Amino acid sequence: MFNKESIPFAPALIESMRSLGYSFESAIADLIDNSISANADKIEIFMNPSDDPYVIIFDNGCGMDEYEIEEAMRYGSKNPLDKRSKNDLGRFGLGLKSAALSQCRKLVVASKRMGKISAYSWDLDYVIDTGSWVVIGYEKEELNQFPQINMLDNVESGTYVLLQKFDRIEESTNNLEKTMIKHMDSTIDHLSLVFHRFLDEGIDIYVNNQKIDGRDPFLKNHKKTQLKRTQTFSIDGEKISIKPYILPHINYLTQKDLQKVGGKDQLRNEQGFYVYRNKRLIIWGTWFRLERKDELSKLARIMVDIPNSLDYMWSIDIKKSSANLPDKIKQNLYSCAYNAVSSSETVHSYRGRKVNTADNISYIWERIKTRYGYEYKINRDIPSLKMLEKTLTNEQVNLLNSFLDNLESNFPSSSIYLDVSKGEVKECDNKKTKELLVEVKQQIDYAKSMNLDYVSIINAFIKTEPYCNDDKLIEELKVMRNGEGLAGNV
Ligand SMILES: Nc1ncnc2c1ncn2[C@@H]1O[C@H](COP(=O)(O)OP(=O)(O)OP(=O)(O)O)[C@@H](O)[C@H]1O
Ligand SMILES: [Mg+2]
Structure with missing residues (x-):
């Protein structure tokens, strides 16, 4: 040799x-x-x-x-x-x-x-x-x-x-x-x-x-950005910290904000983990296959800080532009990703809806979890429908119900999904108090004319979308109800 x-x-x-x-x-x-x-x-x-x-x-x-x-x-x-x-x-x-x-x-x-x-x-x-x-x-x-x-x-x-x-x-x-x-x-x-x-x-x-100005992908200075609970864990005695951020709903973002987060079209693509090595961003906009890049999770971005002492574990490449996620820390990231994604979903699904802590609001569309995912159903207990049910003939009620069934089963989820992903869905303008009042009065008059218990109908309106979101309208409804001398408890 x-x-x-x-x-x-x-x-x-x-x-x-x-x-x-x-x-x-x-x-x-x-x-x-x-x-x-x-x-x-x-x-x-x-x-x-x-x-x-x-x-x-x-x-x-x-x-x-x-x-x-x-x-x-x-x-x-x-x-x-x-x-x-x-x-x-x-x-x-x-x-x-x-x-x-x-x-x-x-x-x-x-x-x-x-x-x-x-x-x-x-x-x-x-x-x-x-x-x-x-x-x-x-x-x-x-x-x-x-x-x-x-x-x-x-x-x-x-x-x-x-x-x-x-x-x-x-x-x-x-x-x-x-x-x-x-x-x-x-x-x-x-x-x-x-x-x-x-x-x-x-x-x-x-x-x-x-x-050059820094481009903060978490919009930390935006007052509607939410920072969720920071988590830390140790691997081989070295600390990794995880900070989940939920971006504000797209309607609250200015042109400048959108530019910072990578643009309106990229919002969905840029969700996920943002991995920093000694504060220098290495990889971003990926869930490492732990989650899907869904439309509803697009506001979730998670800052992950790793020290350079763990380079061997992430297999950092020479360009410092890619790294593999080791199984050892996958589990910790997964639970964090899961929580952040559900928060992002909440921002989407309940935006603009008044959160009633007493939990007694009737929503028009109900989001129902089934074994296979979510279904959207029209709430049949909203007062306008209840009133119709009481005043229509059986035949008419059947017709109304089959129309509502059709409406639910033809809910255009795919096209809404596509349009939302392109940011092309215009949120409906909220009706003004005056318009809502006219609408409610018509229904109360109808109830009166049909000899229905309009006080309980007013009480139901107070708890129902979209009326429950308008404080002025609620005051008017209370006066209307009490003016009839039949105060109820709301
Ligand atoms: N701008 C600089 N100022 C001072 N020292 C520098 C500078 N650039 C490079 N060096 C020195 O040269 C060395 C070699 O740099 P080089 O970028 O080739 O490798 P590195 O930074 O050590 O590792 P990597 O390959 O991961 O970048 C550095 O470790 C540092 O000591
Ligand atoms: Mg170098």
Whole structure:
């Protein structure tokens, strides 16, 4: 037996490493992870979308000294099994190189620590020419060739990352400039979501001098957003916390709110778990197959916080854009998802309905749970129907009942479902007190003319939809009832 060192062939492996599946925006996000891990509180992205485009990510973090930057440029600079500090967003010792070079052929990194700047680059064409794993180092006087490098003069410490030669994007388009601008737009959107908690906590990210606002997918500042009970549990001694939020009904959302939650059409698709690793959003809008993405659960979003110490359990990938849910925690998430989904259903089904704590309201449509799901039935005890039953002939009552049966069995649930999912159902405007009063009076007059017990009919109206929702009308009805000298108990 003997040992033989088997060194990877640099031009081939470095090219393969470009195909880990980064999108433009996930690559930029990976570079920003590094700035946040370096404790930067100001991160600036500059993009020059010309024929020879470049992108710069510049931060005021702790920077790197000569030795650290040399290490940082090495593929696999850190062991993924090492314990990382609590705020470190890194794991594999690869992101800087693999994310940047997934998009372009040249990566320059210049960093400043204790007033001293060191700089290196990976240039894929140089790797091909030399056939080996060599980075190019730069002397101080050579740095001026890089655009906007003098930004480093204005910080005590910080890092400048330059991406050049966007070969892949160039190959994919006839209009490089336009495509770069498009990529940058979706990057702004992506960053505003995945880093929203950092942005809300005072870390500033600028794109071409424009500050990015955080996009909170839970609308925590909306007064109608409900936060359900926070739950925590421990796995291998590490804490996972779960916060279920129920978004307000769509009718309470402004255009701006809708934009934050991903748009009206996406509301249903974006329900589910939002998994954060050290406050950085990794995966969102999924129930991990624990629940279906139903129309009725579309307002439920659950924030799950996991520490980086549990990375091994979630099988975090290099891009930090996917992770598998381990069975160990499935059960805890499931019960939480179940509760959140039923709350979301409640927001939908009972919106606008006055909740009577005495539980004595008669609803027109009754939602009845059966073994197979829910059925909607017309409440046959509402006063208008009762009155008709008493005054119609048997034949007429039979006709009325078969009409109501037909109405129930032809309830257009599928088309309502479709229309609601597209947000195209207009809620009926509530009738004004005056209109309701005319309607009720007609019925009371009819009851009187038929010699029916109109006082108990008034009492029934007071408890029935839609009359029970109108306080002014109820007052009028009480006066009407008491005025007849036959006060009842409501
Ligand atoms: N902007 C930066 N400021 C300071 N140090 C940095 C910066 N970017 C990278 N580094 C250093 O370079 C190292 C290598 O970065 P790289 O992104 O390749 O790997 P990582 O962040 O450790 O892990 P991952 O592959 O998961 O991103 C980092 O661990 C960090 O020490
Ligand atoms: Mg990294």
